Amino acid sequence: MRVLITGGAGFLGSHLADRFLADGHSVVAVDNLITGSQDNISHLAGNRNFEFIYHDVSNFIHVPGTIDAVLHFASPASPIDYLKYPIQTLKVGALGTHNALGLARAKNARFLLASTSEVYGNPLIHPQTEDYAGNVDPVGPRGVYDEAKRYAEALVMAYHREHNMETRIVRIFNTYGPRMRLDDGRVVPNFIGQAIRGESLTVYGDGSQTRCFQYVDDLIEGLVRLLNSDFSEPVNIGTTREISILDFAKIVNQVSENPSGIVYKDQLRIAGDPQTRKPDTTRAKTVLGWQPQVELETGLTRTIQYFTKVIDITT
Ligand code: NAD
Ligand code: UDP
Numbered sequence: 001m002r003v004l005i006t007g008g009a010g011f012l013g014s015h016l017a018d019r020f021l022a023d024g025h026s027v028v029a030v031d032n033l034i035t036g037s038q039d040n041i042s043h044l045a046g047n048r049n050f051e052f053i054y055h056d057v058s059n060f061i062h063v064p065g066t067i068d069a070v071l072h073f074a075s076p077a078s079p080i081d082y083l084k085y086p087i088q089t090l091k092v093g094a095l096g097t098h099n100a101l102g103l104a105r106a107k108n109a110r111f112l113l114a115s116t117s118e119v120y121g122n123p124l125i126h127p128q129t130e131d132y133a134g135n136v137d138p139v140g141p142r143g144v145y146d147e148a149k150r151y152a153e154a155l156v157m158a159y160h161r162e163h164n165m166e167t168r169i170v171r172i173f174n175t176y177g178p179r180m181r182l183d184d185g186r187v188v189p190n191f192i193g194q195a196i197r198g199e200s201l202t203v204y205g206d207g208s209q210t211r212c213f214q215y216v217d218d219l220i221e222g223l224v225r226l227l228n229s230d231f232s233e234p235v236n237i238g239t240t241r242e243i244s245i246l247d248f249a250k251i252v253n254q255v256s257e258n259p260s261g262i263v264y265k266d267q268l269r270i271a272g273d274p275q276t277r278k279p280d281t282t283r284a285k286t287v288l289g290w291q292p293q294v295e296l297e298t299g300l301t302r303t304i305q306y307f308t309k310v311i312d313i314t315t
Contacts, residue, residue, distance in 0.1 A: 001026075001068035003020050003070075004030060004103070005017055006073055006074035007030075009036035011040070011180050012216065013031070013074075014040035015216050015217075021049055026051075027051070028051045028053060028067070029052050029053070030053045030061065035076045035085075061099045066107060071114070071223075072096070079270050080184060080185025082145040083141055083270070090144050090148045093149055094148060097113065097155050101159045104165065110167075111168065112227050117238065117279065122135050122136075122137075127278040129283075130234045134150075167232050168231065170235055171234050172237055173238025173277065173279045175216055175238075176299065177216030177302070178216070178302065178303060178307075187245060191249060192252060195253060195260075196311050198258060198259075198260055202263055202265045203249050204265055204268050204269035206266075207244055208244050209273060209274065209276065210245070210277060210278065211245065212279065214294075218294055223237070225288040235288065238278075238279040238281065238292075239279075249262050250262075
């Protein structure tokens with residue numbers, strides 16, 4: 001296959017590129033580097049099966065030649081990033097998804113949308129099943145991201161129904177691993193960066209809010225299985241090991257042997273920060289035969305090794 005990945009120089013997009021190349025496919029990565037980095041794909045320079053196109057996909061996407069699959073991953077993803085780029089986030093969710101779908105349609109390619117657990121907002125049912133319609137505040141600070149992704153999902157389903165396109169929607173739950181940006185503001189790089197520097201970890205609020213953290217390799221396996229399936233309804237991909245942010249901080253300190261403890265920063269919590277989040281993954285298990293394999297402590301150890309190198313290089 002020749003696979004096009006929007007957001008291909010980002011954290012997830014670059015791991016996807018590696019996976020498709022390893023499986024013998026060729027990859028076209030399209031990215032405007034707004035939150036990604038060429039460092040994430042520098043190891044692919046010179047690979048004749050890999051092309052990089054510097055382009056904002058909120059504008060018409062022109063790519064010559066055949067394309068068999070379009071995976072739309074372009075979007076600021078961390079809360080700090082999408083609060084910094086609110087209009088670009090709405091545009092890439094709306095116009096970017098439209099252009100990526102239009103490209104897939106013109107090429108007769110399969111389409112996969114990277115959606116998010118944020119479509120459930122601050123959820124009122126727990127764990128979240130795919131048929132839960134969510135609890136999102138459209139005018140809250142997170143609305144720019146949540147509503148962009150909800151619109152994107154609606155557009156994908158419209159193309160599927162109207163044009164009989166082969167489409168897939170993945171709702172990704174918190175994913176971590178090498179190539180996250182140290183300063184992207186998400187809890188994993190924040191905590192690991194602080195731990196490596198021997199600083200106290202900054203817990204926002206009282207730390208009782210929960211998340212489930214999956215290692216990037218598990219997600220990538222789920223994405224490949226979903227793309228290859230014939231299932232066009234949304235599928236949650238995430239772990240079901242639910243953990244409070246306070247407990248997560250304790251685990252990071254333990255795994256990284258950081259003696260500096262924890263400091264509470266209530267004022268840094270973003271309004272609308274979901275209090276709980278946990279996927280119901282029955283659909284991923286039954287439809288894709290997928291289950292996460294990497295334990296949190298193992299994934300954290302690998303990620304800490306990566307960030308230790310990054311901090312060594314930049315300091
Ligand atoms: P990231 O910021 O590392 O990657 C996003 C990439 O998209 C970046 O390289 C950025 O430069 C690029 N991009 C943004 N707007 C663009 C535009 N208009 N044109 C071209 N490129 C553009 O973030 P990530 O964590 O790799 O997230 C990738 C995708 O997965 C996003 O769509 C995000 O919403 C989704 N997602 C990620 C997570 C997670 O936990 N990492 C969870 C849910 C959903
Ligand atoms: N958080 C925290 N300290 C940090 C960064 C984040 O306590 O240094 C909290 C944040 O308030 C949220 C959770 O960690 O409750 C996960 O935040 P993240 O930005 O990683 O992603 P989210 O799941 O909120 O989209």
